Every structure is written in C-alpha cells, then in structure tokens.
Amino acid sequence: MKRVLLVMLALLAVAGIVGAQSKGQEIIMNNGAEPQTLDPHHIEGVPEHRIYMALFEGLTTHDPKTSRAVPGVAEKWTFSKDLKTVTFKLRKAVWSDGTPITAKDFVESWIRKLDPKEAAQYADLLYVVEGAEAYNTGKAGPEALKIRAVDDSTFEVKLVGPTPHFPDMVAHYAFAAVPMHAVKKHGLDWVKPGNFVGNGPFLLQEWKPQERLVFVPNPKYWDAKTVKLQKITLLPIDDLSTSYQMYKAGKVDWLDAVPLELMDEIKLRKDYQNAPYYGTYYYIYNVTRKPLDDPKVRKALSMAFDRQALVDKVTKGGQIPAFTFVPASAGFKPPAGLGYNIEQAKKLLAEAGYPDGKGFPTFQILYNTSSGHQRIAAFIQEEWKRNLGITVTLINQEWSTYLDTRSQSHDFDIARAGWIGDYLDPSTFSDMWIIGGTQNDGLYNSKEYTDLIFKARTQSGATRMKTLMQAEDVLIMKDHAIMPIYFYVTNNLIDLSKWGGWYLNPLGSHPWKYIYRK
Amino acid sequence: MARFFIRRLLSLVPTMFIIVTLSFFLIRLAPGGPFARERDLPEAILQNILKRYHMDEPLPKQYLRYLGDVIRWDFGPSLRYRDRSVNEMIDTTLPVSTALGLTALSLAVILGVNVGIVSALKQNKWPDYTAMSVAVVGISVPLFVMGPILQMVFAIWLKWLPPGQWLSDHGLKAIILPAVTLSFPYFAYIARLSRASVLEVLRSDYIRTARAKGLKESVVIVKHVLKGALLPVVTYLGPALSGIVTGSVVVEAVFVVPGLGRPFVQAAINRDYTMIMADVIVYSLLLITANLVVDLVYGLLDPRISYK
Numbered sequence: 001m002k003r004v005l006l007v008m009l010a011l012l013a014v015a016g017i018v019g020a021q022s023k024g025q026e027i028i029m030n031n032g033a034e035p036q037t038l039d040p041h042h043i044e045g046v047p048e049h050r051i052y053m054a055l056f057e058g059l060t061t062h063d064p065k066t067s068r069a070v071p072g073v074a075e076k077w078t079f080s081k082d083l084k085t086v087t088f089k090l091r092k093a094v095w096s097d098g099t100p101i102t103a104k105d106f107v108e109s110w111i112r113k114l115d116p117k118e119a120a121q122y123a124d125l126l127y128v129v130e131g132a133e134a135y136n137t138g139k140a141g142p143e144a145l146k147i148r149a150v151d152d153s154t155f156e157v158k159l160v161g162p163t164p165h166f167p168d169m170v171a172h173y174a175f176a177a178v179p180m181h182a183v184k185k186h187g188l189d190w191v192k193p194g195n196f197v198g199n200g201p202f203l204l205q206e207w208k209p210q211e212r213l214v215f216v217p218n219p220k221y222w223d224a225k226t227v228k229l230q231k232i233t234l235l236p237i238d239d240l241s242t243s244y245q246m247y248k249a250g251k252v253d254w255l256d257a258v259p260l261e262l263m264d265e266i267k268l269r270k271d272y273q274n275a276p277y278y279g280t281y282y283y284i285y286n287v288t289r290k291p292l293d294d295p296k297v298r299k300a301l302s303m304a305f306d307r308q309a310l311v312d313k314v315t316k317g318g319q320i321p322a323f324t325f326v327p328a329s330a331g332f333k334p335p336a337g338l339g340y341n342i343e344q345a346k347k348l349l350a351e352a353g354y355p356d357g358k359g360f361p362t363f364q365i366l367y368n369t370s371s372g373h374q375r376i377a378a379f380i381q382e383e384w385k386r387n388l389g390i391t392v393t394l395i396n397q398e399w400s401t402y403l404d405t406r407s408q409s410h411d412f413d414i415a416r417a418g419w420i421g422d423y424l425d426p427s428t429f430s431d432m433w434i435i436g437g438t439q440n441d442g443l444y445n446s447k448e449y450t451d452l453i454f455k456a457r458t459q460s461g462a463t464r465m466k467t468l469m470q471a472e473d474v475l476i477m478k479d480h481a482i483m484p485i486y487f488y489v490t491n492n493l494i495d496l497s498k499w500g501g502w503y504l505n506p507l508g509s510h511p512w513k514y515i516y517r518k
Numbered sequence: 519m520a521r522f523f524i525r526r527l528l529s530l531v532p533t534m535f536i537i538v539t540l541s542f543f544l545i546r547l548a549p550g551g552p553f554a555r556e557r558d559l560p561e562a563i564l565q566n567i568l569k570r571y572h573m574d575e576p577l578p579k580q581y582l583r584y585l586g587d588v589i590r591w592d593f594g595p596s597l598r599y600r601d602r603s604v605n606e607m608i609d610t611t612l613p614v615s616t617a618l619g620l621t622a623l624s625l626a627v628i629l630g631v632n633v634g635i636v637s638a639l640k641q642n643k644w645p646d647y648t649a650m651s652v653a654v655v656g657i658s659v660p661l662f663v664m665g666p667i668l669q670m671v672f673a674i675w676l677k678w679l680p681p682g683q684w685l686s687d688h689g690l691k692a693i694i695l696p697a698v699t700l701s702f703p704y705f706a707y708i709a710r711l712s713r714a715s716v717l718e719v720l721r722s723d724y725i726r727t728a729r730a731k732g733l734k735e736s737v738v739i740v741k742h743v744l745k746g747a748l749l750p751v752v753t754y755l756g757p758a759l760s761g762i763v764t765g766s767v768v769v770e771a772v773f774v775v776p777g778l779g780r781p782f783v784q785a786a787i788n789r790d791y792t793m794i795m796a797d798v799i800v801y802s803l804l805l806i807t808a809n810l811v812v813d814l815v816y817g818l819l820d821p822r823i824s825y826k
Binding site: 034036037038039042044116117118119120121123124136137138188189191192208209210211212235237238239241242245246248249251398399400401402403404405407408417418419438439441 | 548549550551553554555556557558559560562563566567569570598599600601602607610611666669670673674677680681682683684686687771772773774776777780781787788789
C-alpha cells in the first residue's frame, strides 16, 4: 500500500511540473476579472480595454511607449483651420471575415453607440461630436449627428468646439467601429466565438467564462507582419495572492497587479515594473457642510499630513505624493500645490476660528471597504490628531452603498475617490469639477472654475493649456475643493529579459501587436 | 409513502413563491443599484439603460413580469455581464460547483463516518484523541487559511498539484486541493457527529441484545449500530449538500475554480438583481429537495419512522 502511494505521488509530481505553461510565442496574462462584455460599445474597465486592444482597432491606437495616438484604421488625419472639423483618411483594411472597413462603418457604429435604445454607458465621451448629446438624450434623431462618410475612405467629424486632442480620444474604445453586418445578423451573440468578427491584430478563439479567453493572430489584419505572438491567454483571477503564486510557479507570464502585503518582497524582484500612471487618488470635501465650506479649513487639513510618509510606509507601491489634481503631461505644468506645512496649517485653522483644533466638530472619512483604503484613512486620521488636534472617525461601506452615498445622497463629509484618465489630456480630469458635472460629488460650485473650463473648450494649443492651468490654480490654490493624495502608479510583473515590445507608459496601455518573446 | 411524497412536492410551490417574492423586494432595498459606477452616469444615459431592462416601469409591474419569466425558467439577462443570460451563467457554473461539492462531501462523509466510528470504539485512547484533535483543527481553521496553506505546501513547495484552475487546464488533479480544502470543516463536523451518536447507540438496549445473541462484533457494528448512528449525519447532509453544491466563494477564489459561489457573492456586490434572484432560487430548490430526500432516507434507516 505504502509503495503504491509513493509511486502515485511521484507520478503526480512529474505531472504537476508539466502543467499549463506558455511556450514559444505564447503568452499567459492574468487580466484580473471576467470581462463584462466584449462589445466595445459597452465596455468600461481596464480588463475589457485590454481585450479591446487585441480584438479591435480604432481610428487611432496607442503608441506603446508614449500612450499618444498613432494611426490605426485611419492612416492620417487633418484638422480644419478652426480645429472644429477633423477628416480621417482610412487605410485599406478589412474585417476578419473579409468585408472591407469603410467610413460608413464608422458612421453606422457611432450612430449605434449613441442610440438611446442601445443604452451605452460611455456614450457621453462622444458628446464632443456635434449633435451627439441631442441624439443620445432623445432630443433629436440620428440625422442630428454631424459625421459623414465623404467617400469609402474619408470620414469627416464636426466637433462642438476646437478639440485638438480628438485623435487621442478616438483611441478610446467608446469611439470603436463594430462590424454592423455581424451585429445585425447575430444580435447580442455577435461577440461569441464562432460569430465573432473584429478588426484587431488578434481573433477570438475561445471564451470560457470564469476560466479563460484565448486569442490567435488575425491573418487579415492590415499590419499582420508586425504581430509575433501566436497565442494570448487571458485569465480572470481576481485573487491577487493566488495570481502571484501562479506567476511564481511560472503558470502566468504577466501580472498587472500585485498583492500589497507582499510589496516589500516584490519590490526586490528584477521583473517588477513600476511606472507613473495617469491617475489621482484623492479625497472629496463635501463643500456644502460646515466647517468644510471654508477654504481655509480645507487647506489646513490638506497641508497637515505627510504624503511622502504615506506613500513610503503605507501604500509602499512607489506612488507619487500629489499636491494637485491633474497630473503633469506634455504642455501642462500643474501649480506647485500647498505642500506639507504644519505651521501654516495651524495658522489657517486658527484664522478659520479653531485655534489648536478647539471647537472643531468631529467629522467622518468615508471610503469603500478595503484594507488599503482603510490604512490610508487611518494614517491621515492619526496625522490630523497629532498635527492639528482634530478628531475624525472612519466609516467604510461596501462598494455600491458607498457609491450611492457619495454620488446620489451626498451624505458624507470627506469621501475617498480615485480617477484614471480616459486619454492623455488634462480635460479628462478637469472636466469633472464643473458645476453640475456628473462626478462633482463634493458639490463644488465655482462659476470661475466652470467658466475657465468652458473657455478652454474654445481654445487650442498652448493657450488652451494655459487656461486649464489657470482652472487648476483656482481648484487647488484658491478654493482647494478637493484634496489630492497621491498619483497612481502601475505595478506589473513581467520579465523584460524574456519579453520584448512591452514598455512602461502613462496610460498603462500595452498594445498586444508589439509584444513578443525574445 | 407516495402520498407523503406528493404532498411534499406540492408544498414546494407556495414555499418557492414566498422566497421569490421576498427576495425580489428585499434586494431592491439595498442602497445603490446595478448601474452605479465610480464615474456617475449622466441622467439621460441612466434612463436609457433602465428602459432597456424594463427597470423604468413601476415595481409591481416589474415583479409580475419577473414572475412570469421565472415560471418559464427564464432568469432574464444579467445586468452586469451583457453578453450572457443568467441561465447561461448558471448552466456553466453550477456543474462545476456540483462536481467539486459532491467530491468534497463524499470525501467528508466517507472519512468522517469512519473516523467517527473508530474514535467511538477506541474512546479515550490515542486514535480517538488524534482524530478529534484533527477535527477541532478542521472546524476552527477557516478555509481562507487552510486553502493557501495547502496551496503553498502541495503546489508551490512540492509542486505535486496545480496551484489553481480547473479541469480543462490540469485534468482531474485540479479537483484535489480545492476538494480537500472544502471537505475539511464538513469532515470535522461529520466525524464529531458520528462519534457522538455511535457512542450513544452503543449503550442502547438493542445493541446489548444483539451482542447477547452472540453476533460477531463486526456484524453488530455494521448492521445495528451504524443504522441508528447515521441518522444525525443524514439530517446534517440535507443542508450541507445544498450549501456545498452551490459553491464556496473562498475556495473558488483561492483555487480559481469557475463555480457558482463567486458569481453569487459578486452579484450581491454588483447589485446584479437578476443574478442574485437566480442564485437564491437555485439554492432554495436544492435545499428543499435535499431535505425531502433526507426525510425519505430516514424511513429506510429507522424502522420507527414511517410515512403514511
């Protein structure tokens, strides 16, 4: 009996080592979640975006090093003098079933995206196109939409205002073309293996929900010669420590998230890739509540904790202390911010009528249940107690309840939030705080700020950036309506001595067509 | 017997009706909704989406519509996963959870009952102490500790078994670690339960009679003791079965098993109303059926119980 057992164990040992492991030009990546859908008009998350980059290609796509727009289906584009009309010249490309991609595909696709009956979540990103908002909100028909196919290879878009960053925007999946012929034929099932038609560098071969997605090269892709990977497997594992174990066991080649509690160990690894991410972790002040309605109080709170210590000792992932809301990008240099200055903070608090924190009412920090957010809030709570003599309590709610409290009932004093840019332009951040903005959960109500943002929408180039910087100055230096905490970073595990064509970039967007095994 | 069975089957209808009705309204009381996001939706877009899922209609109308669908075993579209209906999701995940659950439960029953009997027969000797110590560990160590420890030892250090994923990746060996982990608390509970009841039965009169008749000890144990002693275990199996078969969120997360447990919890977090409802219905049906089977098995095991 004992001998039989030993033999069985030995056999298992050999089998275990063989297991599922990638070979040659194959890559296995943990995508972190089961995709909500593969239909580009209905996706909204990072895991879905990664799938989009394999299966589809928009008018433009991301440069793997800079995250800026590079030609995709559009070979080139020209702006009219007033920067309000863009003309895209499409290259000769086909869908994976051989049907040519024409300008008409984009017209029909954008009409579908904005169709109120289609009920697409990210439709408002297209509101920069003339007539898009009216059509999407049911005030007009599709004919109001000012887009047209001049001929098969010329696609013309009229915009609400000058939008020089429009080519960057159309790299976003909200602006994708979908194969309308397949959509009409299969309805909701057009994204399933067998029915699937795409125009990206890869094709959908297999989709086992909760298990894996498998992609293989698309031979009809216009740039098929660049594509080197022969197979991509995406796993939907949401448990970070399990996925890290699998990475260590060699069953996964690339992770885009790592378990925070093992950060000290992971940071020492050679295959740990850390880079700034175009996003901000911040606290929202409810500016309608006393004493947070006083800018002096808001500034005092923001100046009275050590962000550097927070990122070094609490978050540990190489995050960058943030003193402004909009991260720096080409042409956009944010103001210096308020800095870390306890003396100044105390002075401001005294001016606001609370010397040494005396008489300061107790208030709450709201965050969604997670040990990471909890640790950050506890750190800030302690700093405020020590530096300002102010007592705050922490309150956590599970995700949906928290969103409801934050965005619907606005029943909070200070709430945690985070935002990652949709595209590489300051407007993806600064648009949030206009009066009545959908993400303006702290009810910041500044006409000055809103006017500046609207002014920027009529400008271009350096002038526009200057106006946006002015707006940021109002938001941070004058009103301090929100409290920036740190700029996000991406934490990937991928061995770059084995994999090529993978670069660190601000949007954390890694187009599959360039990735290859060395 | 047949009448009892039919009566029980019929009582299923009002029970299910009450469960469906209560859950339908209860889940809508939770704050937030299926379309809440970090980035708030403009009102017009939210209205478009609500209309698509008939959620702009008054609640009683939505309820009647839902009831009509459920009677035809149509759980509707998932509010979260657009490409798949709830039926599809149940159809793909339930068999996985069932396979894992049944393996784990069989393991727990076979080992648990045997260990329980041995412990009882060797009461207060070393086999008893060893077995009951293991049982205490099994009951008190939570799955989210047990899982990663087994994973660490058998997958990472010894490399005998895969650290995660399911049959299509690793074949049958994929089932071993999750099943062992999942079976632990059940095994422990069954072992203690059967030990206690074997001890009790051993002291009863009919066992003394059996021994007095001069029956072999093995016959006494298998034919007489076990029959009576298994009753509490069988009682426990009803709820245990329906619980284990609908999946364990912890084990599924740790071992990346594509079962029903994780989607169930996710659905509650996402407020995916249709998915929650379907999970509740499947779970209740299983529970009621399992309890019915348990009652029927009673009649076979215990001559004192009969259904007329």
